[in-house]
Amino acid sequence: MKTTEEQNPFRIAQMQFDKAAERLRLEPWLCAFLKTPNRNLSVDFPVKMDDGSVRMFTGYRVQHNNDRGPYKGGIRFAPQVNLDEVKALASWMTWKTAVADIPFGGAKGGVVCDPTQLSKAELERITRRFTYEISPIIGPDVDIPAPDVNTNSQVMAWMVDTYSMGKRQPEFGVVTGKPIFLGGSLGREEATGRGVMITALEAMKDMKIDPKKTTAVVQGSGNVGFHAARLLAEKGVRIIGMSDISTGIVNEKGLDLSDIAAYLKEHKILKDYAKARHIQKELILELPCDILVPAALENQITVENAERIKARLIVEGANGPTTPAADDILSKKGVLVVPDILANAGGVIVSYYEWVQNEQREQWQYNVVVEKLTAKLTKSYHEVIDLMRKEKVDMRTAAYMIAIGRVAEAMQTRGIFP
């Protein structure tokens, strides 16, 4: 049966916006402005491949809103990247930086490519040419990229170098998520996963669930998924299932995360991991467990599977993992969904700390970063949960109401140019 459910990420982002904006009674022109990205840049460029051939690549940088500060958002390398996906991700960044109350706006970028089919040298050339193409509109006080799916601190180092060459001076503040010895922040790599753990723990407190008697399943075992699993396990949560693009792995007694980390370091994917039962990767979401952490891609929890989800608490590590129709089903089932713009804000919060350290030419201690992140995200969590109870809305709508309210206030106070 083919679903008629909306799965265009940008349409979904706009539906989520409308639901919250309606309650805020914003004027129509303001809604129209806040729903639309300020600028969409699309670039097509040639890259020399290792075999001597030349291939064309397409990339995007979408700047959604900068009323509260410079544009901010990651760069994704993946085959399914398209303009609507990048527009959705850029608008989610605006709401994320606003709900976390950091002085940034929202942006996102991506290159259509399959990194599994590219050598390191090819990836470097793609990154450098893409950085060159978008460099007129990025900069430490203008728009600051960061890692996302299939990009990492090495990619950020190439971006810094390319941008700095153009400016003829070191420009470390142009991206975040850099290697520590090149202006990166301690605690940045794990920060998104740490934020998932922090918000999950607060939600468990609210639901009177003891982490030590709790099981969790994590979809995705990349930067966000793996660190979320590791940090939840440190708090006593038993991680019974995990997945990646190749398979799902299950062990009701608890997965051995250090063993999995070592395995992934060598083999990259979980496909032939021998120390757990394998299931179809889609079924990982439906396992009996208390907490589900989707930490892979958009549109994973849909009308097709929402009814079969057993978890009582969903903490969205990924951006856009739940469709609006699935949200309605989960809400009727009494499942608490901690929305992406709050649950995965840990990454951009520490990115902000990294940027501040770059501006100040400082390096903060790891503990300082962790303490500041914990305090900041816990405060945001409580602002959202309090409004959720007061307004009797779902948590996503409450988070959007706070975020949209902050951006709208900034925009209206600044006024309309000219």
Ligand code: NAD
């Ligand atoms: P990553 O590339 O490090 O990892 C992605 C993981 O998802 C990999 O394990 C991959 O195999 C897996 N995956 C891909 N397709 C899958 C599928 N169909 N089923 C199951 N697993 C699948 O990326 P990441 O940085 O961990 O990002 C994951 C999500 O978190 C994305 O939605 C991203 O936008 C979001 N996010 C990332 C950050 C960050 O700081 N990296 C911050 C906020 C949000």
